[in-house]
Amino acid sequence: MASGLARRFGSNKLLADFGGEPMLCRALAATAGIAPRLVVTRSEEVHRLCTALGVPALLHALPHRSDTVRLGLSALLLGQPALCGCLFVPGDQPLLRRSTVDGMCAAFACSQEKERDIFRLCAPENGSPVTVGSPVLFGRGYFDALLHLPEGKGGGAVLRQHTECVRLFAAGHPAELEDADTPEALQNLLAQETALKKVLPEAGD
Numbered sequence: 001m002a003s004g005l006a007r008r009f010g011s012n013k014l015l016a017d018f019g020g021e022p023m024l025c026r027a028l029a030a031t032a033g034i035a036p037r038l039v040v041t042r043s044e045e046v047h048r049l050c051t052a053l054g055v056p057a058l059l060h061a062l063p064h065r066s067d068t069v070r071l072g073l074s075a076l077l078l079g080q081p082a083l084c085g086c087l088f089v090p091g092d093q094p095l096l097r098r099s100t101v102d103g104m105c106a107a108f109a110c111s112q113e114k115e116r117d118i119f120r121l122c123a124p125e126n127g128s129p130v131t132v133g134s135p136v137l138f139g140r141g142y143f144d145a146l147l148h149l150p151e152g153k154g155g156g157a158v159l160r161q162h163t164e165c166v167r168l169f170a171a172g173h174p175a176e177l178e179d180a181d182t183p184e185a186l187q188n189l190l191a192q193e194t195a196l197k198k199v200l201p202e203a204g205d
Helices: 024-030 044-053 065-079 098-110 140-147 156-161 183-199
Strands: 039-041 057-059 085-088 118-122 132-139 166-170
Touching (some): 057 065, 065 140, 085 098, 140 156
């Protein structure tokens, strides 16, 4: 999902430098094991970047989060009508790791109730209240609701209606759930990456 307006960031944050590459490249690396995948964006620059990298991208000019979800899922179903699940990944969580994304998808694949399952990333338990966030993986049973979201709403509207079906999947580190909504947050995540490399070898790869 790369259609945000980045009002708090002040510029196109997905193209902001993060360790020598556009931040969006981190999301692309984290989802490299997924097929099919699709970047949905309102940014011509993001569309050009994805095209140059050989990653399918859908450029649109519609205003709402619900538009992003509907357009992306519709396009995926057009090519894969038997799709059993769809993972929504924001483009602004640069410390999200491929092993986490692959692990969530593998857990979903092993489920006996794929159609009604919703997998959601959470921070590893440390005795504190559980922190939940993105990505979120919806089973096929929710596709119709996702395609007909209320105007301006995202997948969270579906999550709230089906809390009993949500299964949490723990990330390797809490920083994987953090997004870079401001330049200050981006700098903080860069500092965290340096520390993460000491404990999680994959971080930054």
